[in-house]
Amino acid sequence: MSILIVDDNKVNLFVIEKILKRAGYNDFVSLTSAREMFNYLDADTPSPKETSVDIILLDIMMPEIDGIEACRRLQEIPHLKDIPVIFVTALEDSNKVAEALDVGGIDYIMKPINKVDLLARIRVGLRLKYEKDWHRKQDEKIRNELDLSMQVQSSLLSEPVETEKLLIKASYLPANKLAGDMYYWHRIDEHRSAIIMLDMMGHGISASLVCMYISSVLRDALRTYTDPVRVITELNRWMNLLNKPESPVHYYFTAISMIIDTENKTVEYVNAGHPPGYALLDGDKVFALSTGCCPVGFFPEMDVKKNTISFEDRIQILLFTDGVMEALEKDDVNGLDKIRSAVSKGWLDCRTSSPIDFLLPSELQRDQPDDMCVVFIQAQ
Structure with missing residues (x-):
């Protein structure tokens, strides 16, 4: 002293x-x-x-x-x-x-x-x-x-994929050091890849802990099942193991799970309460990946509905979490309309750019109250 x-x-x-x-x-x-x-x-x-x-x-x-x-x-x-x-x-x-x-x-x-x-x-x-x-x-x-937790969480995210037939990249901007957004993809075979994006309820430490809890289950589910319905059903089962009746907080997340097949030119997907995501088919048709069921963890049983998109030549898909929409709406624009417009502009060159740059100017990418994540996919 x-x-x-x-x-x-x-x-x-x-x-x-x-x-x-x-x-x-x-x-x-x-x-x-x-x-x-x-x-x-x-x-x-x-x-x-x-x-x-x-x-x-x-x-x-x-x-x-x-x-x-x-x-x-x-x-x-x-x-x-x-x-x-x-x-x-x-x-x-x-x-x-x-x-x-x-x-x-x-x-x-x-x-x-x-x-x-x-x-x-x-x-x-x-x-x-x-x-x-x-x-x-x-x-x-x-x-x-x-x-340390941030390093662990970041290590769970997938690396970009760049092949002749498939490009997958992501932008990941947590509001704090830890985030409740997550993405992961897995190559099933030469032609098929499984992809999932999820957005956990809330953000910060509690959301990231639940996110890391579900991550190991998520990896196993994408490797085990080749059907998005089975993936979402399995994740719902694990979320309900976490949501005990006596728990003061009920956790859930929204997600889009999909299988892209570059040989059969199809995308099978399930949207569990997530913002729609947009697909550009063959250069001129924009398709919304609309909600097919409730968020994961809401109920013990889910009525999961799968949709299939077919394309002839190529497809471009943009998935995002609601933090991106909220950031866009600060400029008094409709977030979904802005994202749909970006997708409809045509085949985007994302090999040298960050996916979020197509949606948000740099000033809107900083100091946002919610986590922001964008996954960009091109297949042909």
Whole structure:
């Protein structure tokens, strides 16, 4: 524990030092100006070391830089702003004292200094510093755990596919470090590929945890079943194992699951409560992949309906989560109409572009309240 005393009057420094020594506080440093204080704290160092100062006793009336301005500057320095500042002043101007507290001071003591008052305020300040340090360490621990979770979640997403017959790419923009959106694809055989996109209820940590829970089931389901109906039915079974009657929250997700067959030129799909997605067939016909059943996890049993699209030459499909629609609608446009229009423009070159760039300008891709995900598919 270290106390920093800053006062241009050496008599005041002597008095405070005596009080601290008699109370058992021997780790303190006395300075005579705010400039000395900033130098001692490495305030102007680009890569400052962790400070050992636990509390600052700061005089208000000092030449060059007064205590109020010094405290204001401390609050602007990340590694110093959490040090409690107690003002020591002879001023009886309540407006000046209020200003001192407004800039970041936690308390004040009047001169001449009363020993009991000073020690009581120091104890309060030290408790506050301890609590701030504890919360800072906890926050750092949580950030590290979130970073690891983000890496794990990202590793579950599929890599792009680029072959002569098939192109699959995705854009993935979580609102926070962890997201409730997910996509995955699996090559069944030489001609068929299974693809799924899902959007878990909510976003953030809870949605991502449920997302990771379902991811292993999802991978097994896409590898085991060659029918989107079976895939969605299996995922619903697992979601209902999670949704116990006594659970305070009922989790569900929307999804589009499909099988693309480049030999037979077909797309079989199930839309479980998800935004429709759009397909451009043979360069001129736009087809909406409309909802065929309720979201996964709503009910123990689902009446799952499958649809089939046939194409003669080639097909282009754009799947997206509702965060993309909401971002578009901030510009006072209908999100679905905007996406349908982008798809209808013709065969898009996505090999060198991110799929979301076809839908959203860069300024709408940042700082959105919901996760955003776009999957782009071309088959021929």
